[in-house]
Amino acid sequence: MEAIAVRREGGNATVERIEKPRPEPSTGEALVRTLRVGVDGTDHEVIEGVHGDFPEGEDHLVLGHEAVGVVEDANGTALEEGELVVPTVRRPPNGTNDYFERGEPDMAPEGQYLERGIVGAHGFMAEYFTSPAEYLVRLPPELAEWGFLVEPLSITEKAVEHAEATRSAFDWQPESALVLGNGSLGLITLAAFEREYDRTYCLGRRERPDPTIDIIEWLGSTYVNSTETPVSEIPAAYEAMDLIYEATGYAPHAFETIEALAPNGVGALLGVPGDWSFEIDGGKLHREFVLHNKALVGSVNSHAGHFEAAIDTLAGLDEAFLDRLVTGVYGLDEYETAFADDDTTIKTAVEFASHEER
Amino acid sequence: MEAIAVRREGGNATVERIEKPRPEPSTGEALVRTLRVGVDGTDHEVIEGVHGDFPEGEDHLVLGHEAVGVVEDANGTALEEGELVVPTVRRPPNGTNDYFERGEPDMAPEGQYLERGIVGAHGFMAEYFTSPAEYLVRLPPELAEWGFLVEPLSITEKAVEHAEATRSAFDWQPESALVLGNGSLGLITLAAFEREYDRTYCLGRRERPDPTIDIIEWLGSTYVNSTETPVSEIPAAYEAMDLIYEATGYAPHAFETIEALAPNGVGALLGVPGDWSFEIDGGKLHREFVLHNKALVGSVNSHAGHFEAAIDTLAGLDEAFLDRLVTGVYGLDEYETAFADDDTTIKTAVEFASHEER
Incomplete structure (x- = not known):
């Protein structure tokens, strides 16, 4: 079968179409025929080599962690052939561990998980993949086309669940929400927020005309240009925010968020920046945390x-x-276009098979 | 009646014994005869003028927010004469507001509360005080002697409730807890933590021999000397902490806490520092937050x-x-000693009346 993988030779990474044997499901695993696999910022970091690891002993990593597929061989599991499924990303590294046992692999610390397509395990950008049935989540057929968006949306579901948990000891009544970042994760989060909060905002550093700004405004949200309004000045320029969702990986945003929050507000951080030292008014931020229960x-x-x-x-x-x-x-013939990273590309996917054809 | 108040003339603050008329309870209020009132760091900040405000139009502020008293005149409220009570601290500034209506005055932002003995309202360091009955919490008679410790302990109860809430979206199993600060709030918190967590630690900057270090070790906890082990190095020197409780007001601790936490850990911040700019590795701290769900x-x-x-x-x-x-x-004759602030003083109180005598 065909797959899309990254190889690294010297300092150079290449994304290639490769041939691999079709995997055989072990006991408890199903065989899934891949339909579509999304591309996101993490894929680009994996390709650049700043995030993730190849599987042990391998000279390549099959990419892709945002997949939707159809069960080809249920292999005695509770799934049925023809069902649509979305795979979760983390897998236990050696046997299992407590985090996986209790259904919370997302809380496992480093070393206690692999991530398919990212950390030490091949991803889903192949015509077929196998997975333990417990890591395959059923998808209604009418969502087949968009199923590769489930994984990124699940990242937001977790972040918001944890952010709301921080505010669960009192009667929190959030009205305003700000998304930092107008990438694909930021935009799909904004669309979800638009349904939950009275007033939403999305921050980016692009100038008009820009397709992401068009989407932000089409959603009924307000675009905040960070080159004109730094995050810390958003309360003065717009309003203080009950919820801030950071999806930029720009470290100063994590700390400016404290100032941009309304009293009793919460910031969810999702970016993964590299080391970067800078100055903050730590006394002011510490005081803000405390006096306003942030x-x-x-x-x-x-x-x-x-x-x-x-x-x-x-x-x-x-x-x-x-x-x-x-x-x-x-x-597959145009897979390279799916990895383009320019201002007209928002979200792309590679299609391995069409849902209609199966 | 007699009271203890702070006056300020020019830049000089004096703490004085003053004579005031005994207050008359309004409808819904009880008259309380004061037994003991504790002294804490906030009182010293109020005296220094770095925190709080005098009541509007007044040239003095009666001190004290950690009180225990006995109901002298229930005045038609649900209380009974002779009951022991501890008053809460916040009061609505003008009539009431949503935060007070739903019993969450602690979540009110600045401007929507007064604080007795701190912000714009006289405190409890007087022979009698009045209070709406809803702000008086009943205390069992056997705790009369220690009732002035209820208010500081309530600060810890809230902080821990909110810290635990942040971890309520998953199966959190904390074992280690660190208190930053060996002042009276830090020590009473440590004593409470000693009953809840397998291993506890308390950080201070004192050298032996020291009475707070004696208490820490008597409790079965480990003393961490911050002049030898900075907060960020605690995981290497001892262990990473599931819960950190910051009661130092030392702003770098707020940020070093992120590094000292174990994966999935939480830091509760309680200090109120002034402005202070310093450098942090914001990229590393941001990444720590995210990759370890802190x-x-x-x-x-x-x-x-x-x-x-x-x-x-x-x-x-x-x-x-x-x-x-x-x-x-x-x-009252030795009240000045209660405001001493040296290395042999841990927690003090002023006694206005003895519980046994009443």
Whole structure:
């Protein structure tokens, strides 16, 4: 079967179409025929070599962690052939561990997980993949086309669940929400927020005309240009925010978020920056945390429950929004286009098989 | 009646014994005869003028926010004469507002509360005070002697409730807890933590011999000397912490806490530092937040429910610990000694009347 993998020789990484044997499901595993696999910022970091690891002893890593597929061989599991499924990303490294046993692989610390397509395990960008049935989440057939968006939405479901948990000891009544970052994760999160909060904002550093700004405004949200309004000045320029969702990986944003929050507000951090030292007014930020009961919470990955919540959220999103968000779905012959990273590309996927054809 | 108040003339603050008329309870208020009132760091900040405000139009502020008293005149409220009560601290500034209506004055932002003895309202360091009955929490008679410790313990109850809330979206199993600060709030918190967590630590900057280090070790906890082990190096020197409780007001601790936390850990911030700019490795801290699902939560003040929880906690503390913690209880004639701030003073209170005498 065909797969898309990254290889590294010297300092050079190449993304290639490769031939691999079709995998055989072990006991408890199903064989899945891949339909579509999304591309995101993490894939680009994996390709650049700044994030993730190849599987032990391998000279390549099959890419892809945002997949949707159809069960080809249920192999005696509770699944049925023909069912649509979305795979979760983390797998136990050696046998299992407590985090996986209790269904919370997203809370496992480093060394206690692999991530398919990212950390030490091949991804889903292949014509077929196998997976233990417990890591395959059923998807309604009408969502087949958009199923590769379940994994990124699940990241948001977890981050928001954890952010809301921080505010669960009192009667929190959030009205305003700000998304930092107008990449594909930021935009799909904004679309979900638009349904939950009275007033939403999305921050980016692009100038008009720009397709992401068009989407932000089409959603009914307010675009905040970070080159004109730094995060710390958003309360003065717009309003203080009850919820801030950081999806930029730009470290100063994590700390400016404290100032941009309204009293009793919470910031969810999702970016993964490299080391970067800079000055902050730590006394002021510490005081702000305390006197206004603010919280910051980091969030990574997601568990099967978040995938299920993401499927519900996806079903409620406007198809017109999804059409604008997904700027391209490319067959194997044009897979390179799916990895383009320019200002007209928002969200792309590689299509291995069409849902209609199966 | 007599009271203890701070006056300020020019830049000089004096703490004085003053004569004031005994207050008359309004409808819905009870008259309380004061037994003991504790002294803490906030009182010293109020005296220095770095925190709080005098009541509008007044040239003095009666001090004290950690009180225990006995109902002298129930005045038609649900209380009974002779009952022991501990007053909460916040009061609505003009009529009421949503935060007070729903019993969460601790979540009110600046401008929507007064604080007795701190912000714009006289405190409890007087022979009598009045209070709406809803702000008086009943105390069992056997705790009369230690009732002035309920307010500081309620601060910890709230902070821990909010910290635990941040971890409520998953199966959190904390084992290690670190208190930053060996002042009276740090030590009473440590005593409460000693009952909840397998391993506890308390950080200070004192050298032996020192009475707070003696208490820490007597509790079965480990003393961490911050002049030898910076907070960020605690995981290497001891272990990474599931819960960190910051009660130093030293701003770098707020940020070093992120590094000292174990994966999935939470830091509760309680200090109120002034402005102070310094450099941090913001990229590393941001990444730590995200990849290890960490949280920081600020916490200020407490509501009646936290006072009730604090009474339960207080009832479970060893009297031998409380005897060591409270280094002096002083009558009105020696009130100045209660405001001493040296290395042999841990916790003090002013006694206005003895519980036995009433």
